[in-house]
Amino acid sequence: MKPLLSDRGDRARIPQQFLDRPATREVIRHLPGESFRWLEHDYPSEIARWNYHPEFEVHLIRSGTGSYIIGDQVGPFGPGHVALIGSGLPHDWMSDLAPDEVIHNRDAVVQFDGDWIDRSAESMPELNEVREILNASGRGIVFSGETALKAAEEIEEVGRHHGLRRLSHVLALLSLLAHAPDDERQFIAREWFASPSGDEGTAAVDAGLAYIFENLSTRIRMSEAARLALMSEPTFSKYFKKASGLTFSDMVRKLRIANACRLLEQTDRTISTICTSVGYTNLANFNRQFLAEIGVTPSAFRKLQPDEKPRGRAPSLGLSGTV
Structure with missing residues (x-):
């Protein structure tokens, strides 16, 4: 190929x-x-x-x-x-x-x-x-x-x-x-979803994902996702983690970094522009989160040929800092 x-x-x-x-x-x-x-x-x-x-x-x-x-x-x-x-x-x-x-x-x-x-x-x-x-x-x-x-x-x-x-x-x-x-x-991907866990878990994941995707370039609050799922924050957090295998903040980070990979691969936009496009307000934090999730920096990722792209790196969960 x-x-x-x-x-x-x-x-x-x-x-x-x-x-x-x-x-x-x-x-x-x-x-x-x-x-x-x-x-x-x-x-x-x-x-x-x-x-x-x-x-x-x-x-x-x-x-x-x-x-x-x-x-x-x-x-x-x-x-x-x-x-x-x-x-x-x-x-x-x-x-x-x-x-x-x-x-x-x-x-x-x-x-x-x-x-x-x-x-x-x-x-x-x-x-x-x-x-x-x-x-x-x-x-x-x-x-x-x-x-x-x-x-x-x-x-x-x-x-x-x-x-x-x-x-x-x-x-x-x-x-x-x-x-x-x-x-x-x-x-292909690292672990993404665990098996669904009942109606409550499905509702939490559906509401959470819809909210994240609609607001991926702006500030995201778990309280708003919980409101859309008609749950309290603790209940939403519990069901979301149980059904998806990820905490809400981990899911936000994974989706933002995935979108960044997509834009790095398919556009000539600057890294700082992509940083803002995927919802990060701080370039240093974006670079740090990208490196922790993918294993290389955004600039290094862009230079790699498709068959050199890193795969299978264990997801880095529970990072400090904002998502």
Whole structure:
């Protein structure tokens, strides 16, 4: 695969209106009579942006090269890239584009609700085979080798059929991913979400994430997130930590640093401008938080080639200072 963004001028090719918006909660609507959704879309488009949703997603890149952001990690992609995105995990695929270029039908996507799997498994216990891979997908998983090739074929078959034949290909896809050999699956982000913990935990995480994403460039208060979740601060804090695996302030920091990685990767903005764009008011604090979370400084991160980007560093929790 060719090096991505080897020409600094390429960074200016991503449409600015898509880069300036923070991640949003994507509302996924299923058609009547379908238990999952299959779709394809161009790039750039309104639907192709940094987003998150409670549904699981299997994502295929058909053409083009660029950079993905999954959780708190940035990496390269090319044609045939297949990823499994867990519930609530922020993600985006940003293609390298020439001026005014549009990649038609760049993406093919299968999305489904975890509750659908749970309900179906009550009458079809064979579906329990996919629980392990779905639980692990909170970090995001990129597949390679024969698994990626066969998964791409199944995703395309889902789009070609309807009814039971379409469902059969979704089940074949899930089975394929669940039984992928270890050397054909790569975990991308650091630990992001623990398993959901009841309605209260889900409500806390949903309200907290929506509030964080809507205010990522400004001051964020846990008291406001708790108010939106209709909880006291101690109750909100307890449920948010239990359901997400992170404290509220840790989540704010991870999302701000993830957004900073995205802007460092895809724009030529100065580091001080990016610092402000992601909600930091102090450049020294931004540099310190970025180094603790990613393992390199923002300036060093920008100079790295995509395959040199640091991965798997243990998250640095409980740091002093503001987020």
